[in-house]
Amino acid sequence: MKSYGGHFEKSHPIWMDLLNQTGQTFFSNRPLLEGELGSWLWVLVLVVLASSLSAFLVTHHLMGRHRRREAMAASLKSPRRWMQSSPITLAALGQPRRWMAIRANHPEAIRRALGLVNPETCHWKEGLQRAAERHLFVSPPIRGWVLVFGRDVPVPFDDIDGFYARMRDIGLALGEVQYFCMDPVHQSHAWMRLMGDKVVRAYAWADQTLWQEGPFSAAEACLGMVCYDYAEDQPMFASHEIDPILDHNLSQIHGLAARWSLDPMSVRPSDLAAECGWSGEWHSVRA
Numbered sequence: 001m002k003s004y005g006g007h008f009e010k011s012h013p014i015w016m017d018l019l020n021q022t023g024q025t026f027f028s029n030r031p032l033l034e035g036e037l038g039s040w041l042w043v044l045v046l047v048v049l050a051s052s053l054s055a056f057l058v059t060h061h062l063m064g065r066h067r068r069r070e071a072m073a074a075s076l077k078s079p080r081r082w083m084q085s086s087p088i089t090l091a092a093l094g095q096p097r098r099w100m101a102i103r104a105n106h107p108e109a110i111r112r113a114l115g116l117v118n119p120e121t122c123h124w125k126e127g128l129q130r131a132a133e134r135h136l137f138v139s140p141p142i143r144g145w146v147l148v149f150g151r152d153v154p155v156p157f158d159d160i161d162g163f164y165a166r167m168r169d170i171g172l173a174l175g176e177v178q179y180f181c182m183d184p185v186h187q188s189h190a191w192m193r194l195m196g197d198k199v200v201r202a203y204a205w206a207d208q209t210l211w212q213e214g215p216f217s218a219a220e221a222c223l224g225m226v227c228y229d230y231a232e233d234q235p236m237f238a239s240h241e242i243d244p245i246l247d248h249n250l251s252q253i254h255g256l257a258a259r260w261s262l263d264p265m266s267v268r269p270s271d272l273a274a275e276c277g278w279s280g281e282w283h284s285v286r287a
Helices: 014-028 036-085 107-114 124-133 160-174 218-222 244-260
Strands: 002-004 007-009 097-103 116-123 136-138 145-149 176-183 188-195 198-205 209-213 276-282
Touching: 097 160, 107 116, 107 136, 107 145, 107 160, 107 276, 116 124, 116 136, 124 136, 124 276, 160 176, 160 188, 160 198, 160 209, 176 244, 188 209, 188 244, 218 244
Parallel strands: none
Antiparallel strands: 002 007, 097 145, 097 176, 116 276, 136 145, 136 276, 176 188, 188 198, 198 209
16 A cells, blocks of 8 residues: 555555456557567466366366265165165064074074974075065074074963973974064063073063073173063053063063074174075974
């Protein structure tokens, strides 16, 4: 800023003066003077630089947006694949939900021990569909365990003695056998762990304690589960009310399965050691 007799005059940047002079020359329609050619060259350089910078920024923005879209599409692709595969659905567990976990790497031995009628090898997707309809499905090995699903898997609540005898025979033939069952409608639930024909831990409840055997496990304690003894007084609730203790037990059964063996709902196709298992009907419950 310069001072002239007490008055101040604003000074402009050189490039603004240059543009101003060039503009006046351009609009005056007069020939360029020798000294003005350099000004025009500077303007041309500035225009080229500005255009190049603008083009770079626009291209960078568009490419970045394209990369973000590709990354988003890739992130959505994998979850959608799992969702479409639906490795194990609640429908396969039946109602009440129930399944067996057997420590084994050969489903053929389990097929023979269960005495499947009309056994067929089938892809695990088809096997789960059959399990939801009627048939029993013996899964491929999953992290050292074989899962058994289907409506033929017995329910302990109607005949606890017959259920125990059947599970004992399976344990004697196969070694470590686990069983889980839950009925959210009636709050009935059961879990069992066998080593051979020996009951390591078992509990079944349906309006009362039906089976209570073996020491309370660390996994049950960690999950805050409650197991009533035979004929033990229990809190009374109206028929339309939910017993919070029973409701908690139901909500933790999948967690108990995860600690003892594996939770079916956490299984992914990549966990399966093979694509095919066995489908059939349990001879003792065949209609």
